[in-house]
Amino acid sequence: MNAPAPQAAADDVVLDVRDLKTCFPTPGGRVMAVDGVSIRLRRGRILGLVGESGSGKSVLGLSIMRLLAEPGFIAGGEIRYGDMNLAAVPDEAMRSLRGKRLAMIFQDPMMTLNPVLRIETQMVEAILAHEDVSREEARRRSRDALGQVGIPSPEERLRAYPHQFSGGMRQRVSMAIALLHRPDVIIADEPTTALDVTIQSQILSEVQSLVERFHTALIWITHDLSVVSRLADDIAVMYAGRIVELGAVDNVVNRPSHPYTAGLINSLPSRNRRGSRLQQIPGMTPNLLNLPQGCAFRTRCGRADDACIREPALLEGPTSFRRCFHPLEGSLEGPLEGPLEGVDA
Amino acid sequence: MSPTPQAPTAAPEPARERPTRPLVEVALAYCHSWLAVLALVVLVAVVLVAILAPWISPQNPYDLTVIDIMEGRLPPGSEAYGGGVYILGTDDQGRDMLSAIFYGLRISLMVGLGAALIAATVGTSLGLIAAYAGGRVEAAIMRLVDLQLSIPSILVALMILAVLGKGIVNVMIALILVEWALYARTARGSALVERNKEYVEAAQCLVLPQYRIMFRHILPNCLPPIIVITTIQVARAIALEATLSFLGLGVPVTEPSLGLLISNGYQHMLSGNFWISFYPGIALLITVASINIVGDQLRDVLNPRHHR
Amino acid sequence: MTVWIANRLMQAFGVVLVMTLIVFLAVNVIGDPIEMLISPEADQMERQRIIALFGLDQPLWRQYLAFLKGAVQGDLGRSFVYGEPALKVIFQRLPATLELAVSASLISVAVGLPLGLIAGLYPRRGFSKAIMATSILGFSLPSFWVGLLLIMVFAVYLGWLPSSGRGETVEVLGMHLSFLTLDGLRHLALPAINLAIFNTAVILRLTRAGVSEVMPQEYIRFARAKGVSERRVIGIHVLKNIMIPVVTVIGLEFGALIAFSVITESIFAWPGIGKLIIDSINVLDRPMMVAYLMLVVTLFVTVNLVIDILYMLLDPRVSADGKD
Numbered sequence: 008m009n010a011p012a013p014q015a016a017a018d019d020v021v022l023d024v025r026d027l028k029t030c031f032p033t034p035g036g037r038v039m040a041v042d043g044v045s046i047r048l049r050r051g052r053i054l055g056l057v058g059e060s061g062s063g064k065s066v067l068g069l070s071i072m073r074l075l076a077e078p079g080f081i082a083g084g085e086i087r088y089g090d091m092n093l094a095a096v097p098d099e100a101m102r103s104l105r106g107k108r109l110a111m112i113f114q115d116p117m118m119t120l121n122p123v124l125r126i127e128t129q130m131v132e133a134i135l136a137h138e139d140v141s142r143e144e145a146r147r148r149s150r151d152a153l154g155q156v157g158i159p160s161p162e163e164r165l166r167a168y169p170h171q172f173s174g175g176m177r178q179r180v181s182m183a184i185a186l187l188h189r190p191d192v193i194i195a196d197e198p199t200t201a202l203d204v205t206i207q208s209q210i211l212s213e214v215q216s217l218v219e220r221f222h223t224a225l226i227w228i229t230h231d232l233s234v235v236s237r238l239a240d241d242i243a244v245m246y247a248g249r250i251v252e253l254g255a256v257d258n259v260v261n262r263p264s265h266p267y268t269a270g271l272i273n274s275l276p277s278r279n280r281r282g283s284r285l286q287q288i289p290g291m292t293p294n295l296l297n298l299p300q301g302c303a304f305r306t307r308c309g310r311a312d313d314a315c316i317r318e319p320a321l322l323e324g325p326t327s328f329r330r331c332f333h334p335l336e337g338s339l340e341g342p343l344e345g346p347l348e349g350v351d352a
Numbered sequence: 353m354s355p356t357p358q359a360p361t362a363a364p365e366p367a368r369e370r371p372t373r374p375l376v377e378v379a380l381a382y383c384h385s386w387l388a389v390l391a392l393v394v395l396v397a398v399v400l401v402a403i404l405a406p407w408i409s410p411q412n413p414y415d416l417t418v419i420d421i422m423e424g425r426l427p428p429g430s431e432a433y434g435g436g437v438y439i440l441g442t443d444d445q446g447r448d449m450l451s452a453i454f455y456g457l458r459i460s461l462m463v464g465l466g467a468a469l470i471a472a473t474v475g476t477s478l479g480l481i482a483a484y485a486g487g488r489v490e491a492a493i494m495r496l497v498d499l500q501l502s503i504p505s506i507l508v509a510l511m512i513l514a515v516l517g518k519g520i521v522n523v524m525i526a527l528i529l530v531e532w533a534l535y536a537r538t539a540r541g542s543a544l545v546e547r548n549k550e551y552v553e554a555a556q557c558l559v560l561p562q563y564r565i566m567f568r569h570i571l572p573n574c575l576p577p578i579i580v581i582t583t584i585q586v587a588r589a590i591a592l593e594a595t596l597s598f599l600g601l602g603v604p605v606t607e608p609s610l611g612l613l614i615s616n617g618y619q620h621m622l623s624g625n626f627w628i629s630f631y632p633g634i635a636l637l638i639t640v641a642s643i644n645i646v647g648d649q650l651r652d653v654l655n656p657r658h659h660r
Numbered sequence: 661m662t663v664w665i666a667n668r669l670m671q672a673f674g675v676v677l678v679m680t681l682i683v684f685l686a687v688n689v690i691g692d693p694i695e696m697l698i699s700p701e702a703d704q705m706e707r708q709r710i711i712a713l714f715g716l717d718q719p720l721w722r723q724y725l726a727f728l729k730g731a732v733q734g735d736l737g738r739s740f741v742y743g744e745p746a747l748k749v750i751f752q753r754l755p756a757t758l759e760l761a762v763s764a765s766l767i768s769v770a771v772g773l774p775l776g777l778i779a780g781l782y783p784r785r786g787f788s789k790a791i792m793a794t795s796i797l798g799f800s801l802p803s804f805w806v807g808l809l810l811i812m813v814f815a816v817y818l819g820w821l822p823s824s825g826r827g828e829t830v831e832v833l834g835m836h837l838s839f840l841t842l843d844g845l846r847h848l849a850l851p852a853i854n855l856a857i858f859n860t861a862v863i864l865r866l867t868r869a870g871v872s873e874v875m876p877q878e879y880i881r882f883a884r885a886k887g888v889s890e891r892r893v894i895g896i897h898v899l900k901n902i903m904i905p906v907v908t909v910i911g912l913e914f915g916a917l918i919a920f921s922v923i924t925e926s927i928f929a930w931p932g933i934g935k936l937i938i939d940s941i942n943v944l945d946r947p948m949m950v951a952y953l954m955l956v957v958t959l960f961v962t963v964n965l966v967i968d969i970l971y972m973l974l975d976p977r978v979s980a981d982g983k984d
Contacts, residue, residue, distance in 0.1 A: 120882070621808065621816060633809070636805060
């Protein structure tokens, strides 16, 4: 079944997530890994999804792709893509969308590719899963795709096995596979976390140029603010399954409104002066089974008070959307020089 | 109402739990599977039957004064001449099958358990020695272990019995020689891990004699996997003894184990008197299966990686 | 690579040699060969003759060397019972056992692999738990007991299949094979199933363990993210990853099948080498015992060696570097 290309909306929104909730039943109770998240992804734009472990960012990506492992399930909300709600389409329809219109790249390049199958096999099957072309044609396209992501001598590389590639190369292969059908949306779940810093920047540039070329919408999931500040157009910050701040990258990074965002930025080593103590956010990431009442960040926030026992809503502010009763106004202390340091340009 | 700023509070600490004793934890984890609990109950019952056989059997099947060949080959449920009922029928000599099974269970369990325990002692000791001594001694022992483990148990047993002849003692020797290797390998594996731990270094600093370190200190920590494989080894020993007896190479006719009972009854199966062979077979099945299920669950519980 | 193979060959050879020593010592030292070989009624002349014939008056090491020499030439002694070279008798009966072992191997894969796959793919369902519980039975039950059960149900009660013996055979390449005739298949059915049960349980559990280990892996998720059909995910991605250990086990277990055929052949009166060895032990036909043990051990060592080599070749993580 071929998925129809989505109608271009007035402001070219390609993916519209509305109040998505994802639940994991555990022996200790129900965990809402994603608790009412709404984001809109526009064609050709890169959205950085930032948060610590357990914030729900990976689960959000998996929910959109409907790749949740049991016993997780989508408990509410919609994922509008074109005229479809991805949260509700039947499995077979979803399968035909995956890889073709929506693609995903994972974190660990070592384990993303099947170790006992050749690269060729794994790429050709991705093509043949959606199009009825000949093997040779599929092979040719795979070879070209490898060349496009900057892999030298693609013809030989096709016959190789994953373990014969370096980490950076493997991740490029994953990207090549993701781009095979020129999808509308790519979700990248911490794709450079496991790579060296130098390789990281190469991949980042590569991604930027590919996104510009093909006008793909990209969700880049990471815990590393410095990476995403260089790459993304917009940033969404997640905490305990909810978005606490959402806005254009410059605004969020240079003029954060939510105390958590400010905390994240302040704790980056590059933002701190040599010799002075590194700043930290006090406390620990919350246990999702035992969230504080009201604002989930309340127990770690220096600005919290009795008002925060009520749950704040995500409201529009002067620079970004934020979920806080006491948002920061104005810019951060300290010299501001545009994008954060941490990754060499 | 103006909000008063509060100092940030750290996340509340979880309530302190009382530490549970490891034995209790193991027991609780074990009970997660109803099948395993059932198997344990059955196993305990079997063992009790075997121990109490002389007292709970309706008849002593090996007392020639009590058996009457005229009562032979009666189907289950038949009435006995002197009153009472042969619940499981009689065999061709007139013995009550239920009693024969109880006594047979005794022999089977004795031989199986005895052989497994002796093999455990011998094998574990050799494994510990190998791990602790290292070098040539270890290489020699482990070579032997590999050799013995690569040959199917039945073949080893056959070879030994071919040479030594039949009889309970020879069967036990054969069983011990079949089973020791797995114990040795397991013990050595555990001991190698333990040997590098600090408490051994500490003991060595106190200049304790080698064997004392080995047996008093290292051994207790190697016990969990040994316990697990003991259950399975016992089951294997019982099954192997039954097989050997069935083939006529095992225990003598005067003290038949379940295997021999099955063998004796085999020729009567084709003429329709199936119970002479069948019920001892069921008894064997129940015994071996319950031991295996218990061992399986124990392994899942005691092995930290197995959480299915 | 070739160095490694040569190494393994040497090891294998060493093992066989050690076995010959053990077997020889066991058979000829423990117990009195003279008493074993000579009937009590033989007179003095007869005794001398036999002693000379079998070299029993020679020092032990000479006997061993003579034995080795004979072994290399393929002569492992003459059977007391059959009066012919032991090896010849064994080879005559080998096809029957091989037929049984191969059939059992095929059955155990055909049943064990799919069931293990199902149990691994749907671990929490009732039928999966039932399959696993049954598999415990499969390797707990002594195979002779299962054989009896099969005979009782299928031969005595239902009368569908014969309870003993081998069916009609067809000669192929000098060997007599019975699976090519319908009658042969009928006779083969029960013994093959009996022999297969233990192996089926092993393969089943191994497959299931493999599947439950592979399924949560990231590459399976990635395959789904590509939009690959679930059938292909399981049939290619999962299966290829578990095949290597499974194939290894199938190969290794083949040797065990040959050994365990001893039991099955006794119950079903199947005229293979298993029954031969039991009979030989009971009548103390020494040369036959020696020949059987030597043959089986050699077979075993060879199979293990082949499997080791195959494993090296099959796993791309190991071999691809060598190949390219």
